[in-house]
Amino acid sequence: MLGAAIIVFRETLEAALLIGIVAAAARSLPARGRWLGLGVMAGVAGAMVVAASAGYIGELADGVGQELLNAGVLAAAVLMLAWHNIWMSRHAREMVDGARSVIRQVAEGSRELSAIALVVALAVLREGSETVLFLYGMMAQGESVVQVALGGMLGLAAGALIGFAIYAGLLRVPVRHFFSVTALLVLLIAAGMAGQCARFLIQGDLLPALATPLWDSSALLSNDSALGALLHVLAGYDARPSGMQALFYGATVLLIMAGMRLVRNDRASRPSMRPSVQT
């Protein structure tokens, strides 16, 4: 039972942290709970489908179908997170000043929320399909269904608790720093996902690794230590990254930051949108 709990916890952690962070980042948008719930449900449904067709997917593209699927899912999530951050950089200040201007943008808000729901669905799909395969395997090996289900629920609850902890912690951040903090977290998560995307493409021999590894900091902070695992999820930390992974990571950080700056400057140059400018 404990074995099942630990693995389910490990698989859940990434999605749970992501949900906690985007739930906090979307705090001022109306009906966000419904969108997030929708994302989780779509993700679970998708995970079942992926798990059920894992054998078929794996054999696609000369045995690297799984890598292609993972890389595609990650790339889509990175795009959605980038869109979220760039959109937020325009609207965060207005939200800090008062929610009234936000309510006028319900239409835009729901477009933003659908992007967030998609990110959540993709994260749940990716981690969830592995969890389903694992739990199914445990049961097929003759472990009792009750034990596996109990362990699974325990792991899921522990993961959800950590997701909730980061959500609650973020809500305590003072409002004037809040959007900078969430924007930074989302930026790092997106960059980490881009790095993982590169790793899957290298694993499938679809991209050159460039350097294997670029550096090795496993003696200082290994991937399987608690801190290393947390940093892996939150900031894409990898003790032995390949050159291509680091390149994807850095390019994602730069592109999203450039997008945020561009949108912010665009807004600043149009004073009509912000009658009372104070910085």
Next chain:
Amino acid sequence: MSRLLALLLLLPAAVMAATPIIPVVIQDHRFDPAEVRVPAGTKVRLVVDNRDATAEEFESHELNREKVIPGGSKASIFIGPLAPGRYPFFGEFNEATAQGVVIAE
């Protein structure tokens, strides 16, 4: 034009053919061989044949690889080029028994 296209299509196949293929079997939640010898300094393709009925997740921090292999199926994992040395790997779903090491030499 079509000749160029054909060449481009054949190119990956030619590159693939040059990549050494190293077979590994999973049976009863153990890797066979548990010590996988690969040439150092060149990319190789591990072809992992999971003969168990249940899925396994091939994982290695040292190799920076992670892949789920459904029960009764084969999967390719490209690794390297590696510096000479030992690179442990394990099956995350059955960590107690599924342990192995890639030895690059």
